[in-house]
Amino acid sequence: MTDVMDQTSPQIEVRNLKTYFYTEDGVVRAVDGLSYRLAKGETLALVGESGCGKSVSALSVMRLIASPGKIVEGEILLDGLDLLQCSETEMREVRGNRISMIFQEPMTSLNPVFTIGNQIMEAIRVHQDVSRKEARDRTIAMIRRVKISAAETRVDEYPHQMSGGMRQRVMIAMALACNPEVLIADEPTTALDVTIQAQIMELLAELQSEFQMSILLITHNLGLVAEVSDQVAVMYASKVVEHTSTAELFASPLHPYTHGLLTSVPTLGMPREQKLNVIPGQVPNPLHFPTGCRFHPRCPVAEQRCKQEEPLLREVKPGHWAACHFIENGKSPIKGADR
Amino acid sequence: MHTYIIRRILISIPLLFGLLTINFFLIHAAPGDPTDIFYNPDMDPEARENIRRIYGLDQPLGVQYLKYIQGVVLKFEFGYSIAKKRPVKDEILEALPNTIQLSALALLLELSLGIGIGILAAVKQQSTFDNATRVTALTFYSMPSFYLGLVLLFLFAGGVSATHWFPASGMVDIVRHESMSTLGRLGDRAIHIFLPSLTLGIGAAAGISRYMRGELLEVIRQDYMRTARAKGLTERVVVFKHGLRNALMPIITIMGLSLPFLFSGAVIVEQVFGWPGMGRVAVDAAFQRDYSMFLAVNLIFGAMVVVGNLVADILYAMVDPRVRLS
């Protein structure tokens, strides 16, 4: 499964997705020409700094972009079906059924006034024609599956009676209740303690193999990426700048931004005296992206060309896509980048 | 829950007691006394003194106070109204249901109209409907009730002959009511209560609709709404099931707080429309220095406020699982 990009039918493919927000201050290009593919049963990690458009892209896939946001262009193919062409009714059939999503804030993502059982059941009953009783049984089973003990009693509890980790499990149960083909996990563990994080990720991995689903994992945690994902897409300023398998990315990051990102994270066994890399400058304002390569103001190897010409995402070596003018022969423009 | 209610009631006792005490000394401090209604050149001043004696008005204020409290606490007696020539209890039992009827309808109007419009405005945020209702609501919210009452009265109760659709005062058609069918009586009551309850309720409804809109807009932004949508629920279910229930919670509190507002409003509205309720009794009692009546009316107003708040708290606990009464 190393070379996903060669597979002919990805579970979900996003092509040139553009989601803009028409604010009073101007057009915010939150997602601006995003493309990636996710194969069946695999995990694709979408990484990048906060504000680079990761979450918006995930919501775009669910078509949950609210005004003043709008998906202006692109294709989202779910097993060949273009979601952007679907009617709202058809889309509702997809949400929670074929594609589910879990959010980064388990504390606020559950409705405080309904029991968790009620909220999970709701997902089942809206997509499947089952009796109340059966839905409840399935809900209890689902709760049990996300490893919450005493499911029979927990099912009638309210969100505020549970811890954060527990709630995230409930969110997962809710998302998986209809056995979806794709699960979008938007920073599922950021709000949780490290030990809980591990448990949740473990649970996700377990359930993934059990349900045979694809996971789009949105995160800025590179450690997590290394651990669980098969493929990685790196986003910068509303676009993907590099896309390849996880192993390849960590072994030879080609884009200067990816390189910067990787070296800014401490790794175990790193010599104590080695300084952490810092990417200079700030994330660009999505109202006014820099011309040319959007990374050029912060790029150590930028030249005049980068200011004028926008690099395209191209396959710089087999199974490895990147958007930089200076990658030649699969070599990074930054010295010593290949490890 | 029961212990909570009992505790709340117990707490409110000193509150009502304080209310009674302040009112007692306040009304006694005001110039005049209930026997002023005997102000008449043909009346023997001596007879007036006798009346004062019979009603204990000649005693020191402290003694009067203790006696009054004793009567209220031990025998639940509120004394006699010198101005109305009957026991205070009788007068109140006659007026209270009328005020409750008026306030209840106004409350109903306030909630149904207020919440309904608030929801529509929030759902269609920035639409023409939204803007129109916001401006209308603000106008009614900012309108003194006596003024609204006067305008309605003049427009729809005979001032303009072509639109004489409603009676100008009273609760029923006093001549024909007796001979009406059950349905007819109901209709008769309805057309009589319409203008007063509208006057009383519409300002409050405007206030609620403003709150409701704001709350719902706030709730719509919440994460759990996104979760609900992500489940594939229709927008209607999302807004009305997940959104409304959350948005309604603060409204319940406001409803509890709006009770005193409604009662105070009733004072004016009853005056304008001649509604035979507590407001008129209260104003008469204050002006006539009808001590016993004044104290009892104020006590009841206070008690209704306490009950209103209690009911709001209980309702709140019922809809919001996060709040547990203890």
Next chain:
Amino acid sequence: MNRIVRITSLGLFFTSLSCSPSSTPGDSPSDSAQRVIEVEARPDRGRSEEHNLEFEARWNELYNTPHDNGDTLVIGTIGDADSLNDLTSAAITGSNVIGLLFLSLTRTNPDFSHAPSLAESWQFSEDHLELTFHLRDDVFWHDGVKTTAHDVKFTFEKQISPNIGWATIKWKQFIKECVVVDDYTVKFIFERLYPYQLMDAVVGAVLPKHILEKVPDEEMVSTDFNRNPVGNGPYRFKEWKAQQYIEVEANENYFAGRPPLDRIIFKVVPDQENLALQLKSGEIDFMDGVPPRFFEELARQENLVAYIAPGRSYSYLGWNLLNPLFQSKKVRQALTMAINRQEIIDSLLFEFGEIPKGPVLPIIWAHHPNLPDFPYDPEKARQYLAEEGWKDSDGDGWLDKDGQRFSFTVKTNKGNQIREDILILVQDMFKEVGIAVRPNILEWTVFIGDMDKKDFEAAVAGWSVGLKMDMTTIWHSDSINDKFNFVSYSNPEFDRLNDAAIFEMDSEKAKQMWWRAQEMIAEDQPYTFLYSPKDINFVHRRFQNVQMETVGWNYNLEQWWVPKDKQKY
């Protein structure tokens, strides 16, 4: 018709004294004089103990004309009644209802003489100290019990009980005793001889002994009878809803025959505007004391007939004579001349009123038609004031004396728009002559409290006048500490005249004395007599046999009827 001298606006919140509005009666071109009827001013004739057969015949005739039964009269009234028991009732609405429910010994004729009612006849003893009444034997209480002399005696005893506080208690002060001769004969024994013996004996409604004898005097104020009266009059009590209405229905067993109207309902309406609205829309059929400002609008209504009755009250501006400012007679006369009273009547009463020159109105037999007057004359007012030392010495437009500016506060009670308006007008008028006036409008209880304590400089108030000629309470120096002579008028000569006139049995002599007394008051001007308003009544035109008289709009209320084809209810 038993309520006499009574301060207006008694304890009622929104009462305003009857005063009258705009265009001259009968001048609207579209309809005949029928639509506006001027009630004939019929002054009383003083002591009238004899039956006036002319009026009695007319009464009986009216009662016996062919008429239809049925229909309902809705009377609008501002302010609820307080009690339907004559012993405890203080509000005017209550008196009107009581008049329908209960009989008195006699009835009042249009000329204020007495006509038989419960008593068929009466006569004085030789020494004129005993008055014997012969009662009808066919009068029943509404619960079926017969009305007898025992009821009359019982009523008298309750009326004079110091623990009940009957509003007209003073009228009985010279009656020593009431004796039952037999079941239908009762005798009043007087302590002394005076002109109003008959009037004093009959004043008040006779009450049922068999019901009220169980009620201790102390509990009369709160007894259930106050709200559930059992009477013996032409109408019987049906229902009273507080602040809503009082309903009475025809008494089938009335001794003179069933009254024509099925029901009479007194409907409580919140204020004058609402009253006018309901009169216009037909929600109520009758209203007395219509504010003059609504006259024009209501006179335009096809369905209404207006009755303009002569005034039975007057309003005045009283000067606190204990205040150094007002101690000079000349100053008071000047103040009167500074006020354009005709303008007050023209603008506030829309011409429905007259200037009274003294405290005795034309409807009273003792009225003095040619009292000295101080008509509007600001020049002369200024001159009078200058003579008293009030000049504008510093040229600031205000009069002053010894460095003191001529300024004072005028108080009145709120709830009576015309009085409040007068304050505004008077302020402007006094400004013309250089006197600064501050209006102060007070709540009723506060106002009378201030009058009581003499805590005022000047005050606008009103008296409704009774039929009994007695000026003691308001003008006698003995009454200075007794509330009603609150301006503290004191004139020994007047006191002497008043005391003598009260007991003068010779009407002609008494009249001379009362005239002299009125001259003194007019000369002294302790009040500036402002206006005496006419009473404007509107009644729905379907009612027949409506006969309003100076004695009151309800003179023959029990005889009103509606032809079958015009009946509304």
Next chain:
Amino acid sequence: MILGLFGLLVGLAGWHAGTLWDTLAHTLEKLFGANVPYTLRDLDFLVSTLFLLGMLAALVLYSGLSCQRIRQADRTAQGPERQWSIVKRQFLKNRLAVAGALIILALYLVAFLCPFLAPYDPVEQGDRVQERLLSPSAEHLLGTDRFARDVFSRIIYGSRISLLVGFLAMGLAVTLGTAVGAVAGYYGGWVDSVIMRFVDMMLSFPTLILIITVIALWRNQSIWIIITLIGLMSWMGVARLVRGQFMALKEREFFQAARALGAGTGRLIFQHLLPNSLTPIIVSATLRVGNTILLEASLSYLGLGVQPPTPSWGNIVYDTKGNLFTEWWMPLAAGMAIVITVVGYNLLGDGLRDALDPRLRE
């Protein structure tokens, strides 16, 4: 502190105003003679407005200083400076709020410039026979009343009463409410319990009835007493609000830190808690002005407001409701004046809330 001081002054003014203004007015009259366009009557308003502006200036100064302190304390990217500019932008963006502000501004201008704007003296009676109850015309925009006074001028002058009552009564209510709420919120425990029970009790009074009774006690309905009374009857909401704020702020880190550093009570309240509670107080105060104006109008309508002939909108409606059949425009216009003013304040309050409350800002 400053607020409290001003509140006290307002209260005192209630008692002494009559004589104070009289003397002042007399002196001014002596000094300038009859040539001053501002007459005696105007002084009440002028003096109180100056007073009020002083109060506002003090408030702005105080909040400015507080902000500076906060900025020094924590240098975040969202410094107060930036915040204020956001507030300004948010506010200006809200067209309705700007409209509200303009209405209020216009009303204040009208109230200030009464002598120049009003074509006639509001209490001067014309020819009562020839000129009364005139219909609207070029000379009398809203006709004349039964005393032949120009109704338009009366409504213009009436603005003073409403604005004065609105602002001062609200000021008193906010001062009192803040003080009481602060004590309850800061000390908590039994102090809080006692105070909040008292607040509950005050809330259980039917306001109007109580005011009727108390006005009778004073026997003199000077505008100052009405202001004081309305203020005394409407502070409870603010007290609850401030208490809530204080309770919440006490849990916050910056407060815990300040307390740990040994800051005194006064310092804690005035430098930490109060400045951070200002936003909701200001918003609620603005929204409260409307209610205050409505209450005054209701009192006037019951005949318990300002004594005639001084015009206030409430008593113009009361005074002219008898003209509804014929000269209906008089009560209508006065009533609309009330509505517009209250709408103005509410719009302003809404706008301020939207601009100041970050909860509602994305």
